[in-house]
Amino acid sequence: MENIIEVKQLAKLFGNQSALESVDFHVKKGEVFGFLGPSGSGKTTTIKILTGQLIATSGTAKVFGEPVSQLKKSKYRSRFGVLTDNSGLYERLSIRDNLKLYCDLYNVPHSEINEVLDVVNLKEDQTKRVSALSKGMTQRVILARALIHKPELLFLDEPTSALDPGNSLHIHEGLRALNKKGTTIFLTTHDMQEAELLCDRIAFLDRGMIQLLDTPKKLKRRFSDSTITVELVTEEKVKLPAGKEGANRLFDYMNSNQVMTVHSNEPTLGEIFVKVTGRELD
Amino acid sequence: MISMKRMNAILMKDFKDFSRNLYVSTVLILPIGLGIMYGRAGIDSIESHFMLINLAFVMVATFIQSCLIAEEKEKNTLRSLMLSPASTVEILGGKSLLTFILTMFVVVVTAYFSGYNPANIGIIMIAFILSSFFYIALGTLLGLFSKSVMEASVIVLPVVTVFSLGSFLPTLIEQYPILKIGMYLPNIQLIELAAKVEAGGGFGNVILELFIILVWVIVLFLVTRIIYRKKMVD
Numbered sequence: 001m002e003n004i005i006e007v008k009q010l011a012k013l014f015g016n017q018s019a020l021e022s023v024d025f026h027v028k029k030g031e032v033f034g035f036l037g038p039s040g041s042g043k044t045t046t047i048k049i050l051t052g053q054l055i056a057t058s059g060t061a062k063v064f065g066e067p068v069s070q071l072k073k074s075k076y077r078s079r080f081g082v083l084t085d086n087s088g089l090y091e092r093l094s095i096r097d098n099l100k101l102y103c104d105l106y107n108v109p110h111s112e113i114n115e116v117l118d119v120v121n122l123k124e125d126q127t128k129r130v131s132a133l134s135k136g137m138t139q140r141v142i143l144a145r146a147l148i149h150k151p152e153l154l155f156l157d158e159p160t161s162a163l164d165p166g167n168s169l170h171i172h173e174g175l176r177a178l179n180k181k182g183t184t185i186f187l188t189t190h191d192m193q194e195a196e197l198l199c200d201r202i203a204f205l206d207r208g209m210i211q212l213l214d215t216p217k218k219l220k221r222r223f224s225d226s227t228i229t230v231e232l233v234t235e236e237k238v239k240l241p242a243g244k245e246g247a248n249r250l251f252d253y254m255n256s257n258q259v260m261t262v263h264s265n266e267p268t269l270g271e272i273f274v275k276v277t278g279r280e281l282d
Numbered sequence: 283m284i285s286m287k288r289m290n291a292i293l294m295k296d297f298k299d300f301s302r303n304l305y306v307s308t309v310l311i312l313p314i315g316l317g318i319m320y321g322r323a324g325i326d327s328i329e330s331h332f333m334l335i336n337l338a339f340v341m342v343a344t345f346i347q348s349c350l351i352a353e354e355k356e357k358n359t360l361r362s363l364m365l366s367p368a369s370t371v372e373i374l375g376g377k378s379l380l381t382f383i384l385t386m387f388v389v390v391v392t393a394y395f396s397g398y399n400p401a402n403i404g405i406i407m408i409a410f411i412l413s414s415f416f417y418i419a420l421g422t423l424l425g426l427f428s429k430s431v432m433e434a435s436v437i438v439l440p441v442v443t444v445f446s447l448g449s450f451l452p453t454l455i456e457q458y459p460i461l462k463i464g465m466y467l468p469n470i471q472l473i474e475l476a477a478k479v480e481a482g483g484g485f486g487n488v489i490l491e492l493f494i495i496l497v498w499v500i501v502l503f504l505v506t507r508i509i510y511r512k513k514m515v516d
Contacts, residue, residue: 051365054516072514074367082365088358090295092302097295104291105366145362 003065004029004153004184005050010059012045012208019045021208022059027186032179034199035188036269038279042208043188044084047155050186051082063153078106081146084157091131095122095141098130099148106149113148119174120144121167135162143171153184160194172197192269202269206277220266223275231261239265284375288368292376296350300380305431306349313338313388317395324397328477329450331398335410336469337446338392343385343417344424344445345438350377351425352434355513364514370507378418385414402479405488409475412495416468417445419502426509445469468495 005027012020020042027033035043048054049061052071061068064076071077089098099113117123120140130138139162146154159175160168175198179185189195195202196216203213212219226242230253238253240246253259267275300307313334320334354360354377363373389410400406420441428434444467451464452473464470475491 048516052515053361053365074369077365078367086358087362090299090359091357092299093295097298101291101295102366105288105363105368107285107287107367 002029003027004063005033005186006060006062006065007046007050008060010046010049010061011057012042012049012054013057018208020049020056023205023208023210025203025210025213027184029184030179030182031200032175032185032187032198034195034202035186035205036190036192036195036202036273037188037205038190041205043205044157046205047082047084047157047186047188051080051084051155078149079151080153080155081149081151082155082157083142083146083159084155087142087146089130089138089141089145092129094127094129095133095144096126098141099126099145102145102148108149112150116144116147119147119171119177121170136164136167139163140167140171147174147178150178150181151183153186154178156185156187158189159187160189160191168194192273196269204273204276206273206279211276212272216269219269219272223267223272225265227265229263229265230259231263232258233260234258235260284369284371288372289376289379292363292368292373293379296377296380300346300350303353306346309341309345310384310388313341313392314395317392320396326397328473328480329453331393331396332469332473332476333446333450334396335389335393335398336448336472337442338389339385339413339417339469340438340442340445342388343381343414344421344441345435346384347378347381347418347421348425348428348434348438349431350381351422352428353431355425355428356430360513370510374422374506374510378422381418381421382414385417386410389414400476400479401482402484405479405485406476409472409488409492409495412492412499413468413472415499416495416502419499419506423502423506423509426506426513466494468498471495 003026007023007025010020010023011018023042023046035046037043045054049056050063050068052068063071064079066076090101095117096113099116100110103110103112113126114123117126120143122137122140122144125133125137130141133141139159143156143159146156160171163171172194175185185198187195187198199216201213201215202219204211214222228240228246228250230238230240230250232238232253240249250262273279316334316337320330325331351360354363368376421438424437424441425434428437448464448467448469451461451467451470455461455465471491471494475488478487478491
């Protein structure tokens with residue numbers, strides 16, 4: 001599959017402080033790629049470099065097969081959408097007026113506004129002024145603006161960080177639908193559940209370096225201790241090893257009608273992150 | 283190719299936003315109010331008229347434009363515009379259109395109320411249009427250097443002083459010859475041009491003044507473009 005993002009030995013220094021150190025990865029067209037890491041790990045720096053808002057100190061970064069310096073061109077700008085912590089809205093204007101402006105800038109008919117407001121669950125509030133919105137609603141308007149032109153590539157920096165679980169779920173559904181239609185999503189998040197739910201592949205970023213990169217399933221398998229936990233009717237939990245011994249014991253429990261539930265003991269992505277980096281995701 | 287649709291979209295957005303922004307929009311009243319007072323006082327020297335006209339230029343074109351740009355920076359909306367397919371010319375052009383319309387309206391109304399009646403309205407209008415480009419470019423530049431509207435309104439104060447009270451510069455040159463260099467400022471050139479027009483001069487007599495103002499416009503436009511492009515990256 002064609003790579004939509006290619007990054008090789010990317011590094012960024014702010015003065016003497018290193019934000020990124022030799023980062024390598026690629027994102028395939030049509031995939032949802034998760035960039036996970038704690039605050040200050042270099043996630044936003046990477047998005048800013050990939051969208052041409054920041055110049056890398058060394059290394060190469062290509063988007064749509066072109067060096068990111070080329071992204072200044074209008075024809076490339078209309079192919080991607082961005083949601084970052086420095087995305088702003090016109091507070092004295094309504095949600096609809098904000099989106100109307102971006103429809104005109106991207107040459108998109110105004111009829112798209114209702115569709116995108118549906119995705120972010122704000123259709124009923126479209127005449128409200130942005131200054132009257134909560135933080136979560138504002139975040140959703142910014143997301144709607146990033147989606148308005150149905151970009152080929154979407155950069156999302158913590159898209160659901162200010163949202164309640166209900167709205168996060170709604171946004172996840174919208175993003176999955178968008179991805180099904182072909183949009184590639186580059187997502188940074190602290191939320192391991194969100195990453196597991198949405199991402200095809202995940203990179204763990206810590207101290208400016210990628211520590212792990214794989215599919216959530218493979219990562220879990222790699223860090224699994226290959227045991228299962230059997231919960232008995234007596235509410236006792238028994239951990240069984242993989243292999244013949246475990247299978248025989250499970251058979252015995254089942255034969256004597258003692259089994260209530262059986263779970264595989266896979267680590268969560270959060271646990272894997274701590275194991276690999278020795279740091280908690282904050 | 284420049285997209286008029288994009289420029290118009292930015293203009294319409296700015297118009298709606300500006301009409302709800304009392305902090306900045308009330309500035310429009312000041313030069314017009316002073317113009318009415320001037321008219322009633324019967325002041326009729328060219329320097330006095332042009333102190334007021336230059337004040338109108340700097341208060342509307344420079345102050346308002348710098349506040350509009352600074353607010354876009356403060357609220358992170360300028361970065362969002364920069365990341366859209368709109369080009370530098372479309373963004374800055376769109377953002378300058380509203381200021382241009384407001385400037386021309388306020389300057390003409392102020393001049394009318396103050397009792398200024400130019401001998402050749404065509405030449406004066408050309409000079410006003412060129413001057414408005416200069417003051418708008420200056421406002422854009424100041425806005426790009428400011429981090430907030432508050433900062434922009436402080437930075438613009440010395441500019442207001444130089445370009446409004448500076449209209450009396452020619453009267454001080456005999457006493458302070460060093461001020462001669464200031465004669466090339468666009469506000470002084472506008473006064474020189476107006477004086478020639480009042481003395482019966484035609485287009486051929488004021489070509490140098492128009493050229494000097496045009497040079498200021500081109501230089502500021504290029505500097506603004508360079509600074510804007512630098513601000514596109516962190």
